[in-house]
Amino acid sequence: MTVSRLTIDLAALADNWRALDALSDCETGAVIKANGYGLGIAKVATTLARAGARRFFVAVAEEGAAARAALGPGPEISVYSGHMADDTEVIAAHDLIPMLNAPEQVRRHMDRLPDHGFGIQLDSGMNRLGMEPPDWAVLRSTVLARAPRLVMSHLACADETDHPMNARQLAEFVAMTEGMDVPRSLAATGGILLGRDYHFDVTRPGVGLYGGLPFAKARPVVHVDLPVIQVRDVAAGETVGYGNTWTAPQPRRIATVSAGYADGLLRAMGPKIDLYSGATACPVVGRISMDLITVDVTDLPEVPDTLEILGNHQTVDRLADAAGTIGYEILTSLGGRYAREYRE
Numbered sequence: 001m002t003v004s005r006l007t008i009d010l011a012a013l014a015d016n017w018r019a020l021d022a023l024s025d026c027e028t029g030a031v032i033k034a035n036g037y038g039l040g041i042a043k044v045a046t047t048l049a050r051a052g053a054r055r056f057f058v059a060v061a062e063e064g065a066a067a068r069a070a071l072g073p074g075p076e077i078s079v080y081s082g083h084m085a086d087d088t089e090v091i092a093a094h095d096l097i098p099m100l101n102a103p104e105q106v107r108r109h110m111d112r113l114p115d116h117g118f119g120i121q122l123d124s125g126m127n128r129l130g131m132e133p134p135d136w137a138v139l140r141s142t143v144l145a146r147a148p149r150l151v152m153s154h155l156a157c158a159d160e161t162d163h164p165m166n167a168r169q170l171a172e173f174v175a176m177t178e179g180m181d182v183p184r185s186l187a188a189t190g191g192i193l194l195g196r197d198y199h200f201d202v203t204r205p206g207v208g209l210y211g212g213l214p215f216a217k218a219r220p221v222v223h224v225d226l227p228v229i230q231v232r233d234v235a236a237g238e239t240v241g242y243g244n245t246w247t248a249p250q251p252r253r254i255a256t257v258s259a260g261y262a263d264g265l266l267r268a269m270g271p272k273i274d275l276y277s278g279a280t281a282c283p284v285v286g287r288i289s290m291d292l293i294t295v296d297v298t299d300l301p302e303v304p305d306t307l308e309i310l311g312n313h314q315t316v317d318r319l320a321d322a323a324g325t326i327g328y329e330i331l332t333s334l335g336g337r338y339a340r341e342y343r344e
């Protein structure tokens with residue numbers, strides 16, 4: 001086999017949901033946008049539903065339709081982008097809950113689907129998506145009279161525990177929602193870890209479910225194994241890969257594996273990551289190319305059929321650090337070329 005294998009550990013996914021759920025006394029939802037953070041929305045959604053999740057969150061209505069197809073009737077599926085002009089049919093057909101985020105969306109929803117459930121997304125300071133305080137002040141009583149399913153906002157700096165923005169947004173959210181008899185939600189993964197003041201009635205973890213920081217106790221969910229397709233011995237002074245960026249300091253054994261930046265193994269990770277044979281780290285040498293990576297396997301007694309790039313020995317966040325990005329981006333960049341396997 002010359003395609004790389006991407007194994008998704010559904011038992012670890014379910015464990016991560018339960019572990020995050022155990023950190024609060026309120027309801028724990030699940031964010032499954034971007035195809036379940038790249039891992040396959042159908043498998044992810046059904047696994048989390050079996051673990052106990054009853055409220056799911058997606059970015060756009062089309063993702064909601066895919067989630068509904070997997071989940072069937074029952075679980076609540078909320079759409080962060082709200083009710084956009086072209087969304088009405090999809091929202092109605094798949095029983096989605098748009099998180100209305102502007103006065104024009106509220107008008108559109110009340111006009112087109114007056115009897116269909118909705119939620120409200122408030123801006124508590126991130127200035128990305130959500131209703132501004134003055135607009136909310138005007139609309140609040142009208143909207144509350146129609147019993148929204150959830151009123152939520154999103155934290156900008158929750159992965160930094162001590163960031164003063166957290167308390168500022170919390171105060172703003174409380175001010176905007178005080179005295180309401182509607183379920184409230186503020187915390188994603190980072191917010192859950194900030195403690196009970198941030199939990200309200202529903203939490204919305206995403207990245208922690210999939211094994212990423214800031215949930216340091218997450219079990220790894222994604223495992224990627226790359227097949228070795230050629231091995232060669234190079235003499236001291238020989239170079240490896242594009243641009244001659246690596247020169248063998250002494251005789252070395254180099255394995256070439258079948259995967260590259262087209263598989264989300266970003267070129268910028270370059271020489272800062274390792275591939276693993278069991279617990280033995282083998283450094284990547286030379287540039288990562290589109291379909292191939294070269295690795296120094298001199299220290300291995302025997303070259304194995306595959307080397308692990310992601311899994312128990314190297315996390316998505318370590319790969320992300322090497323490329324100057326975040327685990328979220330690694331997960332959602334893994335791409336379509338892998339042979340994907342789901343482990344129950």
Ligand SMILES: *Cc1c(COP(=O)(O)O)cnc(C)c1O
Nearest residue numbers: 031154188189204205206207208
């Ligand atoms: C992506 C997202 C989440 C989940 O965030 P994580 O950091 O992945 O837990 C929750 N709420 C909103 C509004 C989001 O956009």
